[in-house]
Amino acid sequence: xxxxKLAICIEDEEYKQRFVRCVMKHYKELFEIYVLNQLCELETxxxxxxxxxxxxxxxxxxDFSKKYVFFVLQEDRKEFLSANENIYCTDKYQEVYxxxxxxxxxxxxRDDVLHRCIERNQVHRIGVFSLSKEMMQLPFSGxxxxxxxxxxxxxxxxxxxxxxxxxxxxxxGALGMEDLISIALTDNYTVSRLAASIGHEQKWEYxxxxxxxxxxxEVGIEVYQKMFEILEKEQxxxxxxxxxxxxxxxxxxxxxxxxxxxxLTEKKEERNYxxxxxxxxxxxxxKSVLLQKIIWMEMPKSSVxxxxxxxxxxxxxxxxxxxxxxxxxxxxxxDGTDM
Numbered sequence: 001x002x003x004x005k006l007a008i009c010i011e012d013e014e015y016k017q018r019f020v021r022c023v024m025k026h027y028k029e030l031f032e033i034y035v036l037n038q039l040c041e042l043e044t045x046x047x048x049x050x051x052x053x054x055x056x057x058x059x060x061x062x063d064f065s066k067k068y069v070f071f072v073l074q075e076d077r078k079e080f081l082s083a084n085e086n087i088y089c090t091d092k093y094q095e096v097y098x099x100x101x102x103x104x105x106x107x108x109x110r111d112d113v114l115h116r117c118i119e120r121n122q123v124h125r126i127g128v129f130s131l132s133k134e135m136m137q138l139p140f141s142g143x144x145x146x147x148x149x150x151x152x153x154x155x156x157x158x159x160x161x162x163x164x165x166x167x168x169x170x171x172x173g174a175l176g177m178e179d180l181i182s183i184a185l186t187d188n189y190t191v192s193r194l195a196a197s198i199g200h201e202q203k204w205e206y207x208x209x210x211x212x213x214x215x216x217x218e219v220g221i222e223v224y225q226k227m228f229e230i231l232e233k234e235q236x237x238x239x240x241x242x243x244x245x246x247x248x249x250x251x252x253x254x255x256x257x258x259x260x261x262x263x264l265t266e267k268k269e270e271r272n273y274x275x276x277x278x279x280x281x282x283x284x285x286x287k288s289v290l291l292q293k294i295i296w297m298e299m300p301k302s303s304v305x306x307x308x309x310x311x312x313x314x315x316x317x318x319x320x321x322x323x324x325x326x327x328x329x330x331x332x333x334x335d336g337t338d339m
Contacts (some may be wrong), residue, residue: 004051004107009036010073011056017093018055022096026200030104043070051107054099056092071103094192101195104236123232127255129244130264131274132300137162139312140264140297142201146248146317147325151201152238155231156206161213164309165206176208178215183218184226194234203238213246221250252282256290260264268298 006023020035031051036042039055052069073092077330090102128141137160145154158165158177175197183189185303227309228240243254255261263276282291298319302312316322 003032005028005034005049006031006049006103007034007036007042007053009039009041009053009055019096023100026097026202027100028202038057045105052103054103069106070098071106073099077307096312097200098181098192098195101198123237123240125240125258126256127242127244127261129255129261131278133264133267134160134245134300136299136312137243137245138165139309139316140262140299142204142309142313143316143322144262144325145201145204145206145239146313146328147322148239148241149201149281151330153234153236153238154204154239154241155198156241156243157206158209158243159216160243161216163209163243163245165209165243179213180207180227180231181219181223182221183214183230187226187230190229190236194230200237215278217246217248220248221253224250224254237268241339252287252290256287256293258293260295261290261293262295262297264297264299266299268296269283299328 008020008023010014010019016035020033021030027071034050034226036053039053042053048070052071054071054073056073068086068089072087074089075092086104088106090099124142127138128144130137141156141158145156148154158319175193177197179193179196183194184209198210199208215221231240242254242258244251263275266272271279277290300316302315
């Protein structure tokens with residue numbers, strides 16, 4: 001994925017160091033960072049096409065040229081900037097991820113953004129499911145996200161109870177699946193509240209997993225459709241990866257909404273009794289379209305201990321399994337076409 005050039009000009013040295021360190025750690029795959037001591041340094045970088053410039057609150061320093069997009073960190077928001085279409089404001093003393101989420105939303109609304117915004121009907125949705133290799137669903141979903149995340153913005157949604165998807169870092173103020181379900185039920189949200197439900201890996205993003213896994217099966221297809229509608233409206237994802245697990249009203253219809261459904265299995269040509277039962281029911285219900293979307297994925301044997309899903313992901317990334325996915329998706333990307 002081509003990075004957006006982001007200039008940062010903050011006089012508060014301690015705050016600047018913390019801010020830059022955080023962006024470099026969590027968003028290095030999205031941004032190419034330039035640290036400026038003074039805004040006048042922009043004159044020496046005329047050849048650089050910055051996606052945005054982050055500065056502190058000081059209206060006297062602002063260049064109102066349409067050449068740049070300014071993202072202003074304010075201790076308390078003012079109205080003098082609101083009329084200028086190239087200047088956006090946000091609260092300075094909030095979590096960095098919230099600032100970056102606001103910035104991404106701004107960039108995705110502009111013609112000069114380096115990350116192409118994806119219209120809702122262009123989002124490519126991929127499902128992951130298994131009736132014999134359930135423990136491998138999460139690392140396989142992560143593997144897909146790693147491969148696709150090289151060239152696209154990717155979101156992983158975990159609907160598998162007890163999948164093992166426990167985040168290593170508890171972000172202060174982070175929400176999660178329960179809150180997104182509440183948002184979908186009420187259709188009442190703010191962008192910052194939505195962003196607080198989203199975590200970040202280096203090359204992909206994810207909804208913070210449900211703390212109470214029973215909530216996943218307590219709602220139906222209408223709620224999940226609304227949830228994805230909101231995410232697609234407010235966030236510019238090219239790919240959505242759904243890790244299926246819970247049965248809920250309309251789960252098959254949600255699978256049908258996927259362009260591909262990976263079904264992880266032991267042997268491609270040998271169906272176990274659960275897989276045969278699944279196929280029989282889909283045939284009985286006339287789900288021929290869904291059956292055509294299934295990609296049977298024979299999974300390798302692994303000696304990694306239970307619970308080490310990230311170890312499995314790393315093990316697979318440059319294995320034949322990773323090669324299969326790179327060949328499938330990178331070839332389509334390299335010739336300029338979308339899947």
